[in-house]
Amino acid sequence: MSASAATSLVEPQSPTELAPASAAEDAAPPRPAAVLKGGPRGLEFLIDGTAPIAAVAAALCTRLAEAPAFFRGSSVCVRVEDGPLAPGCLARIDEIATRFELSIVEVGASRPARPERDASAAVSAPVSAPAAPVEDTATPQGSAAHPAGSGAVAAELAAALPAGDTRIVVGPVRSGVILEHHGNLVVVGDVNPGAEVRAERNIIVLGRLRGIAHAGIGRDHGFILALKLEPQQLRIARQVARAGDADGPVAAAEIAYVTSNTIVVERYAGKLPLGLANSM
Amino acid sequence: MGRAIVITSGKGGVGKTTAAANLGSALAQLGKSVVLVDADIGLRNLDVVMGLENRIVYHVVDVVRGKCTPAKALIKDRRMDNLWLLPASQTDDKDALTPADMAKLVCELKSNHDFVIIDCPAGIEQGFKNAIAGADEAIVVATPEVSSIRDADRVIGLLAASDIPARLIVNRISPHLVKRGDMLSQADVIEILALELLGTVPLDEHIVATTNKGVPAVIENKSLAAKEFTRISRRLAGLDLEAADTAPGFFARLGRALGLSPAPTT
Numbered sequence: 149m150s151a152s153a154a155t156s157l158v159e160p161q162s163p164t165e166l167a168p169a170s171a172a173e174d175a176a177p178p179r180p181a182a183v184l185k186g187g188p189r190g191l192e193f194l195i196d197g198t199a200p201i202a203a204v205a206a207a208l209c210t211r212l213a214e215a216p217a218f219f220r221g222s223s224v225c226v227r228v229e230d231g232p233l234a235p236g237c238l239a240r241i242d243e244i245a246t247r248f249e250l251s252i253v254e255v256g257a258s259r260p261a262r263p264e265r266d267a268s269a270a271v272s273a274p275v276s277a278p279a280a281p282v283e284d285t286a287t288p289q290g291s292a293a294h295p296a297g298s299g300a301v302a303a304e305l306a307a308a309l310p311a312g313d314t315r316i317v318v319g320p321v322r323s324g325v326i327l328e329h330h331g332n333l334v335v336v337g338d339v340n341p342g343a344e345v346r347a348e349r350n351i352i353v354l355g356r357l358r359g360i361a362h363a364g365i366g367r368d369h370g371f372i373l374a375l376k377l378e379p380q381q382l383r384i385a386r387q388v389a390r391a392g393d394a395d396g397p398v399a400a401a402e403i404a405y406v407t408s409n410t411i412v413v414e415r416y417a418g419k420l421p422l423g424l425a426n427s428m
Numbered sequence: 429m430g431r432a433i434v435i436t437s438g439k440g441g442v443g444k445t446t447a448a449a450n451l452g453s454a455l456a457q458l459g460k461s462v463v464l465v466d467a468d469i470g471l472r473n474l475d476v477v478m479g480l481e482n483r484i485v486y487h488v489v490d491v492v493r494g495k496c497t498p499a500k501a502l503i504k505d506r507r508m509d510n511l512w513l514l515p516a517s518q519t520d521d522k523d524a525l526t527p528a529d530m531a532k533l534v535c536e537l538k539s540n541h542d543f544v545i546i547d548c549p550a551g552i553e554q555g556f557k558n559a560i561a562g563a564d565e566a567i568v569v570a571t572p573e574v575s576s577i578r579d580a581d582r583v584i585g586l587l588a589a590s591d592i593p594a595r596l597i598v599n600r601i602s603p604h605l606v607k608r609g610d611m612l613s614q615a616d617v618i619e620i621l622a623l624e625l626l627g628t629v630p631l632d633e634h635i636v637a638t639t640n641k642g643v644p645a646v647i648e649n650k651s652l653a654a655k656e657f658t659r660i661s662r663r664l665a666g667l668d669l670e671a672a673d674t675a676p677g678f679f680a681r682l683g684r685a686l687g688l689s690p691a692p693t694t
Contacts, residue, residue, distance in 0.1 A: 320622050322585035323578050340581050340620060341574075358620075 182207035184219075191222040191250065193241065197230045201237045205244060212248045225254040319355055321345060341380060369406055371424050373416055377402040387411045430461075432534045432544040433664070434563035434592070438579030440550030442571045443599040443629070446639055448547040449477045450654065451567075453644040454661035456511035460542040463502065465514045465534070467559035468549040469524055472516035478505065479642025480513050489517040492529040498536055507647060512541075522554050527561035534562025543664075552586060560587065566594040567626060572601055572612040577620055584623060596623040597660065602631040627660035629653050 181199030185192040195204055212219055224245055226238070238255065245252050315329040319337020326344045327333065333347035336354045343359035345351055350371050351363045357374035362383035364370025370384050378397065382389045382404050389404070389411040401416040405424055414421070435448045445468075452464040465488065466474035475481045486501035491514070498514070505511035514537070517524065537544045548559035560566065566587050570580040580596075587594045598614050605611035614628045634651035638644065645654035646661075662668045 322588075323581035325585055338620075338622065342578050342581065 180207055182211070184208075184211045191219065191224045193224055193226045195226060195228045195233065195237070195241070197228045197233050201234050201240055204237060205240050208241065208244050212244070212250075216248055220249045222250050223253045224250045226252055228255075321359065323359075339374075364406070369424070371403055371405040371420070373401065373403045375401045377404065377413065382411055382413075384411050389413075430538040430540075430542045430544055431565065432538055432546060432563045434467075434546040434548050434560050434566045435569060436548035436556065436559065436566055436583055436587070437569040437576065438550065438552060438583040439576045442569050442576050444550075444569050445473045445477050445547050446635060447567070447569050447597060447599065447629075447657070448474060448545050449639075449644045450646045450657040451661050451664065452543070452545045453478075453505075453508070453511060454646040454658045455543050455545075455665060456505070456508045457646065457658070458661060458665050458667065459510070460665060461510045461540075462543045462545060463512045463514060463537050463541045465537070465544060465546045466516035467525075467530065467546050467555065469516050469555060469558070470518060470520050470522070471549070472518060474547045475503070475513060475515045476642065477639055478513055478644065480505065480515075481642070484515045487515045487517040488533070489519055489524045491533060492525055498533065499540075507643075525558045527557050530558045531562040538562075552583060556583075556586075560590060560592060563592055566592050567597055568594050568621070568623065569597045569599050570617055570621065571599050572606075572614070572617055574612075577612070577617055580621055584621060594623060595626045596621055597626050598628045600631040601628050626663060627656050629656045629660075 179196060181196045181203035183194040185194055193208065199207075226241060242252055313330075314332040314334060316334045316336060317327060319335050319339065321327055321335055321337070321339045321343040323340050323342030326346065327335070328346040330348045332349045332352070333345055334352045334354070335345060338355040339345055339353055339357045339359045339361065341358045344362070345353070345357075345359065346362045346365055347370070348365045348367065349363070351361050351373070353361070353372075353374035355374070356376040356378060357372070358376075358378050358380070360381045360383070361372045361374075361379055363372045364385040368385050372379075372382055372384065376397070379391060381391070384404060384406045387406050387410060398415070402413055403416040403421070404411055404413045405421060406412075435444050435451070437444050448464060452462045456462045464474055464478065466472050467488070468474070469489065472487075475484055480503050483503050486496045488501070490496050491498050491501045502512040502514055505513065534544055534546065544562075546559050546563060549555035568580050568584055568587070570576045584594055596618065598617050601614055602611055606613045614625070618625055630652050632645075632651050632653035635645050635653045638648065638651075638654075645651055646657050649655065649658060659668065
């Protein structure tokens with residue numbers, strides 16, 4: 149499902165969406181509407197969220213056309229500065245990316261300035277901002293990140309993606325980091341003690357889960373699956389369980405889910421327990 | 429242009445200052461020109477550990493405020509010609525320095541020296557932000573204790589957020605305690621922190637003695653810990669190109685020689 153997430157971003161563009169943007173086209177933006185940046189994780193499009201769609205498209209096309217062969221096949225992270233992105237803009241960017249044979253692997257707000265990020269990372273209360281340094285890691289497959297400040301982008305994505313969309317994060321998720329997602333959350337790597345992963349649907353950790361995990365937020369079911377389930381605390385929907393003092397390490401992958409108002413943990417036998425498959 | 433390396437840990441008392449003093453001295457012994465910068469404003473320590481306390485005239489805040497030039501504030505080590513210390517001030521004004529000040533200062537020092545070693549204060553507040561502001565790379569010091577590892581993990585996350593690559597020193601490993609199962613092993617620490625290992629420094633009484641004397645242990649270079657600090661500094665200077673994780677630490681090698689620890693699985 150996640151592999152198709154990137155392609156499902158393509159939305160038919162309605163003429164009405166374009167109308168206000170082209171009207172504003174003549175106003176020269178004080179800074180470039182779109183900037184291409186190379187990073188260690190691939191190409192980045194820095195989009196000025198306040199710029200009209202046409203200006204963004206023109207800036208991207210101009211830069212990409214300078215060296216189409218050089219960019220071809222790259223993975224792209226789209227970062228929106230001063231969002232929200234105008235409606236339909238994302239579809240336009242995707243269209244351009246497709247034309248230049250680029251694949252968009254991540255969409256999100258641009259990185260905030262360093263001090264701000266440190267400050268937000270220090271907040272321990274559950275926040276809507278997942279202040280995670282790992283979150284902007286380019287994901288290996290199509291997935292969508294929704295950092296804070298990109299409310300409208302998130303809304304647009306939410307409309308474009310199936311309800312249970314999945315976010316893939318490359319770990320380790322370190323102490324003090326709170327990762328939050330409204331769909332399924334997959335962590336490729338460890339979740340360290342002191343870290344917290346939160347999802348409105350399910351959580352899958354391809355590594356050791358040693359922090360706190362909360363699945364099924366605002367719902368009545370969900371599961372947490374980890375290759376090594378050694379959490380400080382598990383929360384699923386409205387239930388809370390903490391690691392028993394006597395629990396020894398288990399070598400196998402385990403799954404935790406709610407049944408008759410209690411969290412049960414059992415060895416993961418290669419398929420989801422009855423009734424959970426629909427919750428993905 | 430030199431390299432600026434910040435030595436940090438999150439938790440206090442794990443050996444940041446000792447590591448800074450020893451690595452700085454060991455790099456100087458290798459013929460590199462080194463400046464130690466004490467970024468622990470308000471609680472200066474590095475000058476004491478280096479035995480240079482009574483020579484302080486100017487300090488880092490004086491330099492930032494333009495009261496003197498960086499060159500004038502540097503204290504030359506009396507044992508080595510190519511080792512300098514920029515001491516911290518004792519001011520309790522936590523806003524005496526800003527990250528921008530530090531970045532500028534460190535950049536200036538880098539232009540004249542091979543290594544700028546920054547001793548970071550404990551914690552992740554303003555002092556930490558100042559200390560990492562000018563750093564090109566970081567060394568995270570962790571002791572094999574759960575609290576130290578937890579804090580180191582947090583700090584590694586913050587360093588990654590600032591795009592500063594970090595490597596790890598596991599400090600104060602005691603082979604007896606590890607063997608008895610009372611102490612986390614080097615492998616346990618690395619497993620959680622998932623960071624490249626620069627070296628493992630054993631718990632060593634000699635370090636306590638030399639630190640109190642104001643002589644970095646590497647200058648006498650008798651103790652096991654001093655030898656490990658020297659090895660780490662060679663690796664930092666690019667003289668030993670073997671990667672830390674393929675080269676077993678001292679105790680891994682010792683343990684294997686004695687048949688105590690298993691051979692690496694790689």
